[in-house]
Amino acid sequence: MGxxxxxxxxxxxxxxxxxxxxxxxxxxxxxxxxxxxxxxxxILAFVVFRHGDRTPDQEELALYPSEQxxxxxxxxxxxxxxxxxxxxxxxxxxxxxxxxxxxxFISRLYLPDEITIRTTDYARTQMTALTALSALYPPPPAxxxxxxxxxxxxxxxxxxxxxxxLLYWYNCPRYIxxxxxxxxxxxVKKWIEPYQGLFSLLSEKTGTNIxxxxxxxxxxxxxxxxxxxxxxxxxxxxxxxxxxKDVTKIEYAIELYNAxxxxxxxxxxxxxxxxxxxxxxxxxxxxxxxxxxxxxxxxNNVAALMAAARVYEAHQPNYGSTFSLELRKNTxxxxxxxxxxxxxxAGGPGEILPINGCGAQxxxxxxxxxxxxxxxxxxxxxxxxxxxxxxxL
Numbered sequence: 327m328g329x330x331x332x333x334x335x336x337x338x339x340x341x342x343x344x345x346x347x348x349x350x351x352x353x354x355x356x357x358x359x360x361x362x363x364x365x366x367x368x369i370l371a372f373v374v375f376r377h378g379d380r381t382p383d384q385e386e387l388a389l390y391p392s393e394q395x396x397x398x399x400x401x402x403x404x405x406x407x408x409x410x411x412x413x414x415x416x417x418x419x420x421x422x423x424x425x426x427x428x429x430x431f432i433s434r435l436y437l438p439d440e441i442t443i444r445t446t447d448y449a450r451t452q453m454t455a456l457t458a459l460s461a462l463y464p465p466p467p468a469x470x471x472x473x474x475x476x477x478x479x480x481x482x483x484x485x486x487x488x489x490x491x492l493l494y495w496y497n498c499p500r501y502i503x504x505x506x507x508x509x510x511x512x513x514v515k516k517w518i519e520p521y522q523g524l525f526s527l528l529s530e531k532t533g534t535n536i537x538x539x540x541x542x543x544x545x546x547x548x549x550x551x552x553x554x555x556x557x558x559x560x561x562x563x564x565x566x567x568x569x570x571k572d573v574t575k576i577e578y579a580i581e582l583y584n585a586x587x588x589x590x591x592x593x594x595x596x597x598x599x600x601x602x603x604x605x606x607x608x609x610x611x612x613x614x615x616x617x618x619x620x621x622x623x624x625x626n627n628v629a630a631l632m633a634a635a636r637v638y639e640a641h642q643p644n645y646g647s648t649f650s651l652e653l654r655k656n657t658x659x660x661x662x663x664x665x666x667x668x669x670x671x672a673g674g675p676g677e678i679l680p681i682n683g684c685g686a687q688x689x690x691x692x693x694x695x696x697x698x699x700x701x702x703x704x705x706x707x708x709x710x711x712x713x714x715x716x717x718x719l
Contacts (some may be wrong), residue, residue, distance in 0.1 A: 362678055362688040363665065366654040368431050370606055370614060372599050374621040374631050375420050375648040377454040378413025378672070379554045381406055386548040389532050389541075391560065400555055409450040409457075410554050416646040417454040419673030421461025423648060424620075427667075427676065432618050436463045436480055439615040443482035445622040446492050454646075455482045455622035482622070491594040491706055492623050498713035501590040507719065508583045509538065517576050524569050531562055539577040546574045546642075579640035581626065582633040589702045590709065591630035595621070597703040600696055603653045607662045607692055634702045636682040637666045646672025654689055663689035 381401045390396060404410055409417070432440050443459065445451040465471070465478040487493060494501050508514055518539060528536040528545060536542060549559040549567075559567065582588050606614055621627065625643040632638035632649055643649075650667040665688060669676040683698045684690035690698075704712075 363654065365657050366663070366665075366689060367657055368428075368652055369655055369662070370603060370617055370619075370653040371428060371431070371650055372602075372619045372621075372652075373424065373648060373650045374595075374623055374628050375454070375458070376625045376628050376643050376645055377409065377448075377450045377622065378416040378420075378457070379410050379645045380413055380450050380551055381408050381410060381555055382548055382551040383407035386544055386551060389534055389545050389548050390552075391532055396552075396557070400557065404555075407448070407450065409453045412554060413450070413645065414453065414457045416672040417457035418461045420454070420646050420648055421458035423669055423672070423674040423676070424458065425462050427650075427674070428618060434463075434466055435469060436465075436478060438481075441618040441620065442616045443480070443620045443622065445482050445484050446490055446624065446627075447484050447487040448624075451622045451624065452482065452484065455620070456480075458620075458622065491709060492621070492627050494591050494709075494713075495626065498590055498709070500713045500715050501587065503716045504587060504590070504719075505581055505583075508580045508587075511583075514580060514583070517579070518573075521569060521573050521576075524566060524573065527562075527566065528570075531560070539573050539580060542570055542573040543577040546570050574642055575640050578629060578642055582630060582638065582640070585701045588630060588633045589704060590713070591626065592634040593702050593704045594706050594709050595627075595631060596634045596699055597705060599651060600699065600703055603662075603664070603692070604696070606653060632666075632668070634699060635664075635666050636698055637668070637679040644671055648672070648674075648676070650676070653692070656689070662692040663687075664692060664695040665689050 381404050383406055387396065387406075398406075401408070443455055445455045459480040459482075460477050463478060463480055464476050469478050470476075471478065488497060490497065509518070521539075521542075524542070525536045528542065532545065534541075536545070549563060549570075553559065558564075563570070582591065602619075605612065625647070628643040628647055628649050629638060629641075631651070635651055648669040650665075652665045652667060653662060654665055655662050664681065666679045666681055667676045668679055678688045680686055680688060681690040681695065681698070684694055
């Protein structure tokens, strides 16, 4: 695992930076001969990554100052809420990072039994998957079907929009209902109180009603996505951008404030990870197929799985950020454990994050990990039933 750094401190919060349009710089490469995993064998890996840079959606554009409405031609040829060329470049770096991270664990040949890929029903996550896979699996001679094209088709799966647990934000009314209840908590009110002046300023400048941290979060996303197509934030917004970023961080803390919110956001995915790893640990004679599980999704999915794995500190994951949970086996003791690896930027490098509750160990003992996540896992059927509950806390 050549692109992994070791960190034995808690995550430092980060937010998406604003970059001028153009090519994405090649990711910095840092090799570590001793990354804390030298005596372990990788058994399974589950990887969630955020899509690349995108254009705004209509909900975000509605927050733009009314006297400066933007024409649809600004987003040509991508369209709204779509992956940009810079986003494709960043997605390609995700694939390069995954190839360097898991080269040897998976073959350089595309072998369907080794890997499964899932996306959400959004063009930007599907295009991110396709671009990342082109970097993960450039065709070797045995699979090169066109001498002039260094690419091969790799399939992915996309659940129906209305059935996708990763789209809990839209498919689970209880999640939003419960998240909104968090705004009423005294502790959360204390977080928000210093920014009431900011809310007033933003309301005045945008001509909309900015009253919640969620509203500021959407405005932050608007400025990020407009920057992706070369439109700089207005001067008044640039002057208060540090405060806008602070409020976005607060909104993420609210969105994953407690175990039930985390469970609604990532409980089905974490249950699947526990089930699959349990089978691998306790049924060692059964072939492991697949070994690598990829999920091309959204920043809230990266954050939610990190929270479920007990390695999250509130921040908005960057475009192309990648989070892995790895089942590993100690080659000396033969004991199993879970490692959490986070690449904050597309292409890495990755950091091994200590899991809260496992001390300073970089590989959390497997049974300990399973005990730690028990309060944030459930089945899809349980989630679907609870998502309709808008009356009981």
